[in-house]
Amino acid sequence: MTFSAEKATMIEFKDVHKYYGDYHALRGITATIKAGEFFSLLGPSGCGKTTLLRTIAGFEGISSGAVMIDGKNMAGVPANKRPTNMVFQSYAIFPHLTVEQNVGFGLRKDPRPQAEKDKAVAEALEMVNLKGFGKRAAHALSGGQRQRVALARALILKPKVLLLDEPLSALDKKMREQMQMELIKLQRQVGITFILVTHDQEEALVMSDRIAVMFDGEIAQLADPETLYRKPASRRVADFIGTMNFLPAQIKSEAGGKVEIEAHGFGQLTLDADQVSGANAEGASIGFRPETLTILFDGQTAADRESMGTVEEVVYYGDMTYYDVRLDGTDAPMRLSMRNIPGRPVLDIKERARVAWSPSAMVLFR
């Protein structure tokens, strides 16, 4: 998950705008993606993430600005001349060809002798764990196998950048999680820059070195997964990444790197200036993640603050239990998560609970 700053720039967006008629799909995208990075474009459908990916591939022209790949401006460079390859959402496996012919498709104009090309195909198939599948008909493969063929077909050309358009969305949960791990390993192995488009925030957090969260054709925040989770730049990003509790707050005073706030039900709190985050259209509010609240059992004491509350909802996940707890004096229940340790009881609805919390785990949106 670490990201070293000395890596070379692979892709640079310079104030990229894209219009479809009157519709402003990309609104001034400026960002850089480093060589060898696993980068994700994350956002809800219609946010422009796929459009942005397609401007890299060359399937989508841009209205203004520039897309640079490895220092070269891609204006006027068609998709078949760009150093990128793509794994499509539908995988786009050629149904009339065999697995082998699919994987070797991009080598058609390669001047190497056929024996070498065959070897490259065999290696590519082995890389994606499809050794021995070469002669199969492509239309007879399962979803996960198609996915692997698509990967092998794109990687065999050794592109500078591999573009992945929601590649896991068609797989079931178990297969998806397995492919996530395989993709991470594959990316480390080949060292190629991977750019993934996804609407699944969990997938983005699991797989990426850095993530660009997009809303309405703009990048709302570009950061590593931990920063994104711990210190979202806006309430909208916070809401999109994982679960966050929000509570309206009034800012009382700001001085000397400290912010005094009044939050309904939590009383007067003092936060550090670096806990203050960006825009919130709905007025100031504090936010905190479910795991920053802890239910205290007999014999446990809070490290910082403690409040009483009533359990309103229990969601049991096996390894975790999610509770909605309404703290005394507050208007809405707060979501909190507890790891299910053997011997620890799972509370019931309407039970009273002691809840430990800390102002230092909060983020203030203003």
Add this chain to the structure above:
Amino acid sequence: MMRGGWFKVYTIAYLIFLYAPIALLPIFAFNDATVIAFPLTGGTTKWFAKLWEEPELHRALKNSLIIAVSSSLMATALGIFASRASTRYSFPGKAGIMGMIMLPLVLPEIILAVAILTVLLGLGVPLSLFTVILGHVLVCTPFSIAILSAAFQSLDRSLEEAAYDLGETPASTFRLIILPLVMPGIISSLLITFTISLDEFIMAFFLAGNENTLPVYILGQFRFPQNVPVIMALGTILVCLSVALLATAEYFRRRGIAKTGGKDTGGFL
């Protein structure tokens, strides 16, 4: 009676009404009486043998084959362009243009034929097999588009993009990816338009000038009662041929859908 029983009776009655006359064709084709009536008088194959002795029939058949091959090739070629354009690109007035191309499907053919005849005569174009071909292309193209649109529609757009992404040009992508995948549709279109052209009467009647086509010849023969059993024999052959062609066309259409992993949204059979 069981549920839906009357519908069953209706369906069977309908099918009998539809196919009984066709079933009579071979019966009288093999009957040795000149008069088309029951009771049957005895079996013979002489009417089929007589088919070989009719030079006029051979000429009409040759004309029909020339027309059917030419118009199915031309209609399918035009169909490929139109279906590709309508499924892949959007342009102003697309719905209107496609609607007008498909209109001959429902226009009264006799009106079309008379209109074309008037224009051709006005322009001083002599009537010939070529003018029949023009008329048949007009009639066959909508069928070709209907078949090929389905074939092009079931193509995943990203297949083209993938080929392009892997270094192919638009032309080589069309050759290597699109054409093989729509080929069953093209074959199906060729066979169906061929059959339509072969059976077509009105256009051929108005636009052929001094030439005969098979359907025009057949109608002409009914003036001579002694020739009717020969027509029955010819009809028997034509029915078998049409069924075989349509079945082959449908086979290719379905195989095409299976190949691209698409969903069957219905065809002509």
